[in-house]
Amino acid sequence: MIIYKIPLSSHKFQYISGKFQIWNISKIPQTKFPENFRKSSRPQFTNCPTMIVMVGLPARGKTYISKKLTRYLNWIGVPTQVFNLGQYRREVLQTYKNYEFFRPDNEEAMKIRRAYASNALKDIASYFTKEQGQVAVLDATNTTRERRGVIINFAKEKGYKVFFIESVCDDPEIIEANTMQVKLSSPDYENYDKEEALVDFLKRIDCYKMSYVPLDEEKDRHLSFIKIFNVGSRYLVNRVQDHIQSRIVYYLMNIHVTPRSIYLSRHGESELNLLGRIGGDTGLSSQGQKYAKALAEFIRGQSIKDLKVWTSHMKRTIQTAEALGVPYEQWKALNEIDAGVCEEMTYEEIQATHPEEFALRDQDKYRYRYPKGESYEDLVHRLEPVIMELERQENVLVICHQAVMRCLLAYFLDKSEDDLPYLKCPLHTVLKLTPLAYGCKVESFYLNIQAVNTHRDRPTDMSICFHLRLSRSANTKVGSKSLRPHVFFFLLKTFNVMI
């Protein structure tokens, strides 16, 4: 196990706020930072772990909200995980017989349910302490004050914050739609036919109704919670404690369940694309212009109701949108990632003129920031208002760029930071995303206009016994003086890493 320390005084190796890890493949624990690094940090969303506790009868959208919220929080960089008690029950029971399990007078079942609920709480504690999670979503009915009391005591003991999300709905149409969409296809009802399943599920809901105590404005006035009525027509928000809870409330108040589709596409092939150069602000090539016309025909063919069209401020997306002949909005936030000093260079030129930068980028493409430019992480931060507005809107066509499209796609398809920079977003292809059940259906339409390929795969030969993770910013601080950077790269070269 070899550990190398890089001289922090070198202008090439600068640190972002205290996040500095050296590890080998077997993931050794973090090394100690110099004293002064512990002081600086990223903007803090919250200073202690938060438990989000769902409350509500079955088929009220709790799992839908849990999954969506988790996806959003992970995308903006807050490690979050869902703990679904239904999963725990399925692991314990193996097979589901019928609604009798949920009857309030079924003593044996009650014992089992309390047992796996406390297992879930133990798993949450271990997620926070061992896996450095920041937010845990407890997805269960939690309909009684007694159960919520148990959770609050648990959190108080451990020093976690608790935020309740209650979904209240009495519109029978919505409940039926929910039931049809997600409940009948759940593992519980594999051996049932549709009508029997529906009957059983409705009896299940009745079991909970009798003992349901909703969160109360007066009695629960010391708790932090949001009550969502009828899928968002009304909200009651009580005692928001910190930044992350405020963001969660804002997010929940912007999502909706109206059916719609989001179309993502890149601009048509540009002149710099043809030359194999990144960035810049050129117009469309002739193939690109053909694509713009084909895109217009495709959109007309889809007969979309009230379509909004969004582009960036760069020529190539604007020219693509112009061909559609409909009004479009320009967002500066949708501009392509700023490649700083590497703008308008080919990958070979970058490798020749900035070899260390090129290697660093392949080490950690998500966090790597071009000198005087941006990183994918900065892009995600920049795109957050776009995502919020996409959640509010209905049918939208977004004409953007490769890196930007990867970030948006990662949000909708729940891709991790490692996968995000390598998602395939080829030119002249439209992706149609339709929210469905708990996820997103993707349909890819290649519009049959030839274009160059701008995709670079993840480099495969990282055959080296340690993996160095560096980040950069304009930070500076003195640190230990040790081996110089070019020795490090010499070693990388001898171990045949792509440089």
Added chain:
Amino acid sequence: MTNCPTLIVTVGLPARGKTYISKKLTRYLNWIDVPTKEFNVGQYRRECVKIYKSFEFFRPDNEEGLKIRKQCALAALNDVRQFLTDEGGQVAVFDATNTTRERRETILRFAEQNGFKVFFVESVCEDPDVIAENIVQVKLGCPDYTHCNTEDAVADFMKRIKCYENSYQPLDEELDRDLSFIKIIDVGRRYLVNRVQDHIQSRIVYYLMNIHITPRSIYLCRHGESDLNIKGRIGGDSGLSARGKEFAKALGQFIQSQNIRDLKVWTSQMKRTIQTAEALGVPYEQWKALNEIDAGVCEELMYEEIQQKYPLEFALRDQDKYRYRYPKGESYEDLVQRLEPVIMELERQENVLVICHQAVMRCLLAYFLDKTAEELPYLKCALHTVLKLTPMAYGCKVESVCLNVDAVNTHRDRPSVRFTNTHPLSMSVSLVLVKQASPIINLRTLCSSFTTQFGKPGCNVMFIALHVVDNKKINILYPYSTIKINLFKSTS
């Protein structure tokens, strides 16, 4: 952001913070570039009834009083209509008690007639301490009570509140379920939000849910003097000079002497702010959003160099410093958009010290002091000076503390020669006599500056160089150059 104008209507008994919320919201919306104006019916009443006698005016059985009050409300609504339809406004805040369902119906009918969306903001508060504090802070100093002493004023005001209480019909979850509103209960402890219609209402709700009235102070300052500052160059990412480091120490001492409770320190991700914060010896958070404005191709140049290399850009920037975007860089307008999450978080926080840069500090200051887009780029933010902002009554108290460490001056005043907006198609012919001795390069620069300062968008300007010989003969040389004037938005 919104396709039809929005009318925000406040609802609530007196001394519940309606005017505070109206003014704050108006300030925020104007800062994020949504033209907003507030219409306070109390003002209209004061103009109508010149002298305020006593609470009797507000008694529900005072017929004449009711007539005048209704008239004032209608006059205000008329002005609202003018602002939203003729003057290009997007949001109007109608600040009055609006405590009866009947009055709210009138407003809803008015809005429907004119095609405005309505959003109600109700403030409900029963905490006597909060109400007393409100009265002391803002009511006693208002023009109604200039002739009273404190106790009489408080007694009169309490009776005024009583006049409204009997007929008060709060917004109701059931009866008003088709209206769009937010009910703020106990200064933000609880909120009830109903039927948010569009993006701007969603932003308003988010903003209202993040503001608070806990007393606190915000400290704004720039990084210490940097190496590039000394050279007179803009942008870049250099470290502190010797005097800058002295400032960082002085700042540390100043902060300690202020004895601030739970102070948070924020910096940007550039070396000079980080080095300044390091000297404080306390934990700090780095925000990329606080980075200095990106000067694009003009990074690390001196103003004189920019004038030489990019004379057109230089002149364009002086024309409209707020909207001008450096080629491959940013504008103040982009900065404001970038800083919006910072402002939102500043509203949530309590005591904060923000160590940032000149352009960024100007944007933040403009938000707190309600400066317009024209004034924003010329606000004075000197090096080595800390501004302490304390929210007070309806505005912000500013204390400027200069830490007595010398530094260069990086401020550029608004240029005195301004472009006057005349009809683009009119032609003007001016004769410029240039001495023969002038070198050609200055001539070119002169022509560019002349064009941008006196030319008009969309027309051609042709220069003819005249060669004066012996004060008698004038040779006309070839037409010097033809410069096409673009629109004043910089498009690279």
